[in-house]
Amino acid sequence: MHHSHDTGAATRPRLLPWSTSDGRPCYLVGDxxxxxxxxxxxxxxxxxxxxxxxxxxxxxxxxxxTATAPQLRYLAARLAESLRDVSRIARSRGDRLPGARNGGDFGEEREA
Structure with missing residues (x-):
């Protein structure tokens, strides 16, 4: 969702909890x-x-x-996915704290 509207708000871009179609971080500019x-x-x-x-x-x-190796491998994969999500949320929230330096503007979206 790329919007061409610019609200003019001087806010830090927000790292979104999803990626662009090619796997890059996706940021949102808005209030x-x-x-x-x-x-x-x-x-x-x-x-x-x-x-x-x-x-x-x-x-x-x-x-x-009695946990089996396949069960543990499946769990490890889900833990890795979850850790990746939680890490991105923490970075996003940290980037928006006062005085924080933002990570970039890849895949930037703008709110209308």
């Missing part, structure tokens, strides 16, 4: 109140909730002496 910001907030909330569930499952499976 943080538009539709894309609200969608990003919901996606981040879902990702954080999933991370909590995966962590609980990891604790259970790690303590299970």
């Amino acid at each position: 943080g109140t538009g539709h894309v910001s609200r969608v990003a907030d919901r996606v981040e909330s879902v990702q954080l909730g999933m991370a909590d569930q995966i962590l609980a499952h990891a604790g259970d499976l790690a303590g299970d002496p």
